[in-house]
Amino acid sequence: MDSGTLLSFLLVDLLLVCVPGADWAYVITAGLRGRSVAAAVGGLVSGYALHTVLATAGLAVLVAGSPALLTALTIAGAAYLVWLGWGVLRRPAIPEAGTSDLAAAAESGWRVFLRGATISGLNPKGLLLYLSVLPQFLVTRDARLPIPTQTAALGMLHMACCAAVYLTVGVLARALLATRPSAARAVTRTSGAAMLGIGTFLLLQRAF
Structure with a gap:
């Protein structure tokens, strides 16, 4: 795996990460409600860390090959x-001016983290990204690094992209x-x- 391959994956991955979705919605909501953006992003990245571990261990392929398990996750x-x-729709209130970010983070940071990890960890779209996009950038012939090592490296690069983009989105919001x-x-x-x-x-997609 050379620098050109890593750069190509980085560009494609950034394009995907920059497309608004559930992750964006969650980190924006966390930031606007006075909760810790860092905790929300940390949770989301932790969910993708799970995907990285599964892909590196080869378990992601097993999940993708089990329609019942993939349906349950979805x-x-x-x-x-x-x-x-x-x-969020029921309680869209925004903290009043003067609310302490540190107090809010201490009160709900762990819960915000767990919610973020659940959102990305249970997101089948993230799992499919590791199955359909990431493998295209693995060097299988005359590779200097084992496939699991390459998979882990690309997975961590994806996690870094998510952290950078989502932190920026949350802080700017x-x-x-x-x-x-x-x-x-x-x-x-x-x-x-x-x-x-x-x-x-996603529910309707699985139902029909």
């Missing part, structure tokens, strides 16, 4: 997104909308609707 992840999205309560509530509702819509789509 339903669980989609239902969780629907639940989170509905909760909080900075730009902190003094605009009405705009912040609108964005929060949009994020909740996105999670609800994505979860519903």
Whole structure:
């Protein structure tokens, strides 16, 4: 695996990560509600760490080859997104000015982290990314590094991309909308609707 291969994967991966989805919706919501953006992003990245471990160990292929297991993961992840999205739509309130970020982080940081890990960990789209995109960049002929090592390296690069993009999104959302309560509530509702819509789509996709 050379630098050209890594750069190509980085460009493709950044393009995918920069497409708004459930991860974006969650980190924006966490930031606008006064919760720790770092905890939310850490949770999301931890979920992808699980995908990396599965792919490196070869277990991802087994999951993809088991329709029942993949369906169960899809339903669980989609239902969780629907639940989170509905909760955000019901309570789109934004913290008032002067709320301490440190206090909010201490109060709910661990819960925010776990929710993020659940969202990305149960996201079958993330698993399929490791199965369909990542393998295209593995060097199988005359490779200097074993396939598991290459897989782990690309997986960690994906995690780094997620961390950089999601931290930027969360911090910018909080900075730009902190003094605009009405705009912040609108964005929060949009994020909740996105999670609800994505979860519903995945459920309907499996149902039909």
